[in-house]
Amino acid sequence: MNDDISKVVDDGRASIMKIEEDARKKEEEREKRNIENPLFSSLKLCNPPRKIGDNRQNIRESFSPPISRSRLAATSDSNDETDNNPKSPIQFVMPGDLRPELMPKHVALIMDGHGRWAKNRGLPIEDGHYAGLQNLKQLILNCRKLLGIKVLTVYAFSTENWNRSKGEVDFLMSHFEDFIQSFVKEQTMGQDLRFSVIGDKSRLPRSLQSTISSVEESAKFNRGMHFMMALSYGARYEITEASKKIASKVENGILRTKDINETVFEQHMLTSVTEFPNPDLLIRTSGELRVSNFLLWQLAYTEFYFPIKLFPDFEEADLIDALSAFQRRRTNFGGRNK
Numbered sequence: 060m061n062d063d064i065s066k067v068v069d070d071g072r073a074s075i076m077k078i079e080e081d082a083r084k085k086e087e088e089r090e091k092r093n094i095e096n097p098l099f100s101s102l103k104l105c106n107p108p109r110k111i112g113d114n115r116q117n118i119r120e121s122f123s124p125p126i127s128r129s130r131l132a133a134t135s136d137s138n139d140e141t142d143n144n145p146k147s148p149i150q151f152v153m154p155g156d157l158r159p160e161l162m163p164k165h166v167a168l169i170m171d172g173h174g175r176w177a178k179n180r181g182l183p184i185e186d187g188h189y190a191g192l193q194n195l196k197q198l199i200l201n202c203r204k205l206l207g208i209k210v211l212t213v214y215a216f217s218t219e220n221w222n223r224s225k226g227e228v229d230f231l232m233s234h235f236e237d238f239i240q241s242f243v244k245e246q247t248m249g250q251d252l253r254f255s256v257i258g259d260k261s262r263l264p265r266s267l268q269s270t271i272s273s274v275e276e277s278a279k280f281n282r283g284m285h286f287m288m289a290l291s292y293g294a295r296y297e298i299t300e301a302s303k304k305i306a307s308k309v310e311n312g313i314l315r316t317k318d319i320n321e322t323v324f325e326q327h328m329l330t331s332v333t334e335f336p337n338p339d340l341l342i343r344t345s346g347e348l349r350v351s352n353f354l355l356w357q358l359a360y361t362e363f364y365f366p367i368k369l370f371p372d373f374e375e376a377d378l379i380d381a382l383s384a385f386q387r388r389r390t391n392f393g394g395r396n397k
């Protein structure tokens with residue numbers, strides 16, 4: 060009987076060792092492939108798709124690491140900004156390898172790769188969007204905690220995205236509404252988050268428009284990080300609208316043609332709602348190397364960072380990598396800024 064039990068235990072141990080050995084070999088092969096690929100060697104690679112059963116509960120649990128286990132929480136450090144602001148119980152942090160004086164004030168993000176994330180798992184695209192929205196919540200919390208980031212602008216839906224299927228558009232609109240009505244509202248009330256939506260709001264469903272107005276309105280005196288959501292946004296739309304407004308002022312004698320300059324344009328852009336309209340750093344996930352009609356005016360001097368990871372997998376360690384890369388470029392700025 061005892062012999063039987065030890066045989067079962069030995070067999071179990073052998074299986075576990077085999078599984079671990081296989082996983083180690085796969086990891087080594089993956090790393091070797093990355094080093095050999097000149098594109099991947101300069102970029103951070105995404106994790107292999109996690110094995111997730113085809114059920115929404117598993118999906119929810121799989122991509123939402125608790126913030127208490129995060130690197131940001133581990134490097135926590137208090138700051139005067141926290142103490143002076145009764146509405147913000149946030150403990151600001153500065154992970155050790157980042158320099159506070161080189162932090163980007165405005166980070167812009169093109170959240171790309173939801174479709175591929177879902178496809179890799181044999182899931183419908185809506186699950187990819189759902190995963191992306193959960194990840195966005197975590198990203199806002201992480202940016203909010205990093206001392207120095209004043210504005211986070213995310214590209215959530217472009218003027219071109221209206222051409223997607225009705226089912227996908229309806230899904231996104233109703234989830235954007237839930238996201239703003241619950242998570243964003245909670246953050247504006249409890250943690251002093253500022254909130255604005257930029258884009259052609261008139262095309263959004265009425266109920267989404269009123270949710271946006273009410274949360275923007277209730278957050279207008281907040282002083283914490285400004286979260287800007289580009290919804291139904293296109294840079295060409297924005298520049299055309301700014302031009303129309305300026306032209307109409309000239310027509311009505313409010314402005315003279317000779318007084319039109321870059322500052323006047325900036326004042327008529329949708330980003331005039333923030334005091335830091337020009338992103339210092341743009342991140343586009345999923346390895347695509349385009350700006351896709353995002354903030355064309357404002358990106359004139361922005362640093363670009365293109366991680367391979369798909370947005371639902373883009374986690375705080377990747378954010379810190381992006382910030383470190385940004386800071387390395389800034390320290391070398393044209394070989395002048397030592």
Ligand SMILES: CC(C)=CCC/C(C)=C/CC/C(C)=C/COP(=O)(O)OP(=O)(O)O
Binds near residue numbers: 169189191349
């Ligand atoms: C978090 C969440 C649920 C976000 C919504 C998902 C979604 C629609 C993301 C699109 C983001 C975007 C506008 C990417 C760029 O344009 P593009 O990919 O449409 O342009 P392209 O054709 O140039 O790639």
